[in-house]
Amino acid sequence: MFLSIDRLSHTYLTKTTAVTALADVSLSVEKGEFVSFLGPSGCGKTTLLSIIAGLIEPTEGTVLMEGEPLWTGGTDARASRRAVGYMLQQDYLFPWKTIEENILLGLNITGTLTPETKKRALALLAEIGLGGVESYYPSQLSGGMRQRAALVRTLATDPKLLLLDEPFSALDQQTKLKLEELVWTTLQQYEKTAILVTHDIEEAIAMSDRIFLLSPRPGRLVRTFAIPDELRRCPPLAARRHPAFSPLFQSIWKEMEDLEAAP
Numbered sequence: 367m368f369l370s371i372d373r374l375s376h377t378y379l380t381k382t383t384a385v386t387a388l389a390d391v392s393l394s395v396e397k398g399e400f401v402s403f404l405g406p407s408g409c410g411k412t413t414l415l416s417i418i419a420g421l422i423e424p425t426e427g428t429v430l431m432e433g434e435p436l437w438t439g440g441t442d443a444r445a446s447r448r449a450v451g452y453m454l455q456q457d458y459l460f461p462w463k464t465i466e467e468n469i470l471l472g473l474n475i476t477g478t479l480t481p482e483t484k485k486r487a488l489a490l491l492a493e494i495g496l497g498g499v500e501s502y503y504p505s506q507l508s509g510g511m512r513q514r515a516a517l518v519r520t521l522a523t524d525p526k527l528l529l530l531d532e533p534f535s536a537l538d539q540q541t542k543l544k545l546e547e548l549v550w551t552t553l554q555q556y557e558k559t560a561i562l563v564t565h566d567i568e569e570a571i572a573m574s575d576r577i578f579l580l581s582p583r584p585g586r587l588v589r590t591f592a593i594p595d596e597l598r599r600c601p602p603l604a605a606r607r608h609p610a611f612s613p614l615f616q617s618i619w620k621e622m623e624d625l626e627a628a629p
């Protein structure tokens with residue numbers, strides 16, 4: 367098992383309040399799988415991702431990555447931070463750096479910039495249709511192009527796990543669909559394990575092998591949906607047109623409505 371999460375809970379403590387963001391979440395992700403955390407705003411999706419990324423130490427529970435505990439009694443989780451690549455809603459490209467400098471940033475920071483890794487990153491940039499923009503600055507690119515550059519920066523360090531925190535939500539519909547297709551195809555090609563955080567049911571179905579549905583705060587795992595093989599094998603655009611898509615959408619929609627209506 368690539369990632370095992372067991373009885374994870376997290377409470378944020380401030381001077382005056384205690385906010386329980388996650389309660390008793392257990393799940394696992396296999397190597398090469400693409401899973402989504404789906405749930406309404408505030409259900410703890412980002413908290414869960416931040417724990418997996420080694421950025422927040424959970425109040426309770428364990429997370430094992432390839433059998434190694436991420437958090438053990440106060441030790442930090444540097445190993446996980448090295449193994450994980452993040453792609454967020456905002457591209458966080460540095461505006462004063464060129465696209466080439468931006469995509470090589472992770473390699474520079476981790477001390478893994480070599481002629482080979484640089485060549486690989488530039489080849490990936492060309493592969494996703496951005497060959498020729500190496501010397502441009504982010505402000506000279508469209509939002510979709512910037513997110514594609516962010517994807518290359520994320521993949522350049524060859525992370526074991528990709529954490530995608532609503533990376534498509536700030537884009538217009540057409541750009542979003544194209545980028546979903548590109549991310550899905552690229553991750554398949556490189557056989558990457560990925561976790562997507564989203565509140566978009568269609569996106570979760572189109573991209574994932576499995577969907578973990580979380581309840582409103584505190585986030586609990588209420589249901590796991592395994593995407594049927596015939597949908598799972600389709601790239602996102604084809605999956606959206608598949609006859610099995612709509613019935614699955616309806617049943618997840620219903621489940622989310624029931625959750626939100628629950629007292």
Ligand SMILES: Nc1ncnc2c1ncn2[C@@H]1O[C@H](COP(=O)(O)OP(=O)(O)OP(=O)(O)O)[C@@H](O)[C@H]1O
Pocket residue numbers: 378379380385386387405406407408409410411412413414565583
């Ligand atoms: N640093 C913090 N201190 C206190 N409470 C926090 C902190 N970060 C998050 N929370 C609270 O924990 C809960 C879960 O937040 P989280 O950002 O993980 O949810 P989410 O599902 O990702 O939400 P969204 O979809 O809106 O981004 C929310 O009620 C939020 O207000």
